[in-house]
Amino acid sequence: MSQTWIISGPPGCGKTSWILNTFKNHSGNCGYVRLGGYSEINLEQAINSKIDFAFLKDQIPNLLDLSSSKLPLEVEKENILIIIEFPQFFIPKFQGISGIDLRVIKELEINNLQPNKYLHFGRDLELPIKDTLDFKAIESCSIDLKKNIWDPASLNTFWFELVNGAYGDVYRAKALMNLPDGRYILFNWILTQKGSQYQTLNQVAPLNGRPERHSEIVIQGKNLNFQLIKSTINNCLLSDAVLEHHQATLRNSQLQTSRN
Incomplete structure (x- = not known):
């Protein structure tokens, strides 16, 4: 049925x-x-x-x-x-x-x-209510990041700054991020939770360029500095040359491991 x-x-x-x-x-x-x-x-x-x-x-x-x-x-x-x-x-x-x-x-x-x-959520008993917030005002920012790959250290710094108020009062942040080693990571943060949630997904992209899969960040809160968020993200993304350097190093490492 x-x-x-x-x-x-x-x-x-x-x-x-x-x-x-x-x-x-x-x-x-x-x-x-x-x-x-x-x-x-x-x-x-x-x-x-x-x-x-x-x-x-x-x-x-x-x-x-x-x-x-x-x-x-x-x-x-x-x-x-x-x-x-x-x-x-x-x-x-x-x-x-x-x-x-x-x-x-x-x-x-x-x-x-x-x-x-x-x-x-917030009405029906079949659903949990722990993280159900009553919002009075909220702004939203969504950035399409398809084919973009983050520098891991810069990503960690940006996310820490984001959820700790460097770009405004963030109530909710959710993202799918590509890393140079092929990992695909879900980032999740909500005001009511203790710390961010990170989950490495099952998909692993090949080490030969930019993946086609979806990548995006959605931020919701108050007094968000959209321009600063976007410019900071742009500074965290890898150029083609730097990406190829990362991936070539990883490919060589995998080749050496398979030979041993």
Whole structure:
């Protein structure tokens, strides 16, 4: 039996982690789509980030991307669990399906999706509430970093500065970063947590140039210095020449190891 759920909540409440665990406990096919959400007065939504799908796909390789044009065919798969992730600042006025934002209903109708379950962080007891914050004002900054690779030491310094207020009051920061040794790392920070979370993903890029996979950083907070953030990031990224030097050293090291 197919199921279609909507999971909504404010930034950093744990939507994606909960969705991952739910997918892992489902015995059939799984499909995912993330909606962009709607900005409110003084509350700016982040752009429709692809970080969440890239992370979920890394953890569940067979996960179906239901944002594609093949959506109607995918929905017909037997025993599929479809989860629609939707960022939303406010608790819905009504319980269950009746509480879905009418604008979301229209989006779903266009994509032939009919939810039969709706859960919101901070309202429904099935969901944890530890990191559910009531935001009064928030700004958002999203930077596409595809094909960019970070200098590891500079990345560590930048992230430490970021979450400790050097670029404004950061409530939420999430990123997928490429490193020169081919690693793909998820960075995650929320005001309510003790320290940042780091997870090295399963994908490892070959040591021969810039990977095509998604890379991005999303920052949400107040009084953010967008220009300083962007200029600092640019200074942390490797040029083609420096990247080739790093990768050549790593390739030679791997070659020597295989010979021994």
